[in-house]
Amino acid sequence: MSRIYRFLDERLNLGPLIRGIADHEVPAHADPLKNLSAMIYCFGGIVFFILLLQALTGVFLMLYYVPSPEDAYASVNYIQNETSFGSFVRGIHQVGASAAVVMVSLHMARVVFTGSYKKPRELNWIVGIFLLLVVAGFCFTGYLLPWDQKAYWATTVGVNMVATIPLVGDFLADALRGGKEVGSLTLVRFFVIHVMFLPAFLVFFLAAHFFMVRRQGLSRPL
């Protein structure tokens, strides 16, 4: 392992790159070894870790999942009951989704209570809000994919909430559903939003989020 690293480092001079990414001091106030309550500074990192887990299990779930009304439920059922480790992989993805929301909430609470959203970090708070929307989008679109009763009615209700927006609501709801009723078009577009559009947004906003954290450093607590 270290020989492979030396081989690459000799040729590509990786040292500064890796130091730039990984080698930075944890400020004393955010060091859980000095003060256990500093664990609250880990929440964002835990969110990132869960998102990685979601991406990994999600890619594998796509091996079997088919986003069509005829196949969706049967393919999820197949994952759950007939593949090896299927219920485990899907279980991680399902529990992970809830865990991500919990950790995002805790992370945001930490940022609020330490006042970390204030100048000069307002931009990162805004990027964080976009990330919150992306995570919510993942939850909303992912919920439909098993195509069971709960999925169907949750989406019906959710999209009808969009329809209550004054003036543009109905149009937005139709655009989201791909028509007047939740149906095959809804399933495909929710799937594509879930596995293509949102991951692209996620990568973009996460990159911005991390870039700003590293440029600005952790805030001091109040």
Added chain:
Amino acid sequence: MVLPGAKNTLRRRAFFVTGIKALAGLFGLGLGIPLAGFFLSPALKKGRQEWISIAEVTQLRDGEPTKITYRYARKDGWRMSETRRMAFVLKQADGGVMALTNRCTHLGCGVDWNSVTQRFTCPCHGGAFDAQGRVLEGPPPKPLARLPVKVEADTIFIQDAYA
């Protein structure tokens, strides 16, 4: 200058580094094994072999293979699909029955029996087999596969090779 206790500090650091690596490894295995198993699941699955009735003995011609097309419901992932297959059934000299698949052993094209030349020929790369399925010419490396076959009350049953 060596600080007092520096040696201990280093050991402590080494301990944590090893610990973190072990934890990462454990986590990697805990995730890697299920994911790999999940991916490989269809390849590791054993198909269930069932006897499929395909013909009556009286349908068989004497002396040369009879082409028999049969259908059966096969599990295809999460759905059942009706599969149409072809086999060649031949009465043997000893009164037994032999069934051959029509899959060429070269690259899997469908062979057909030519009653003029008295051989199976493959349209893809010119492979040829005799009535018993033995290779006569061309690229096929081995004889046509025989299917498990049984006869009960004059009905011929086989087990499909790809069930």
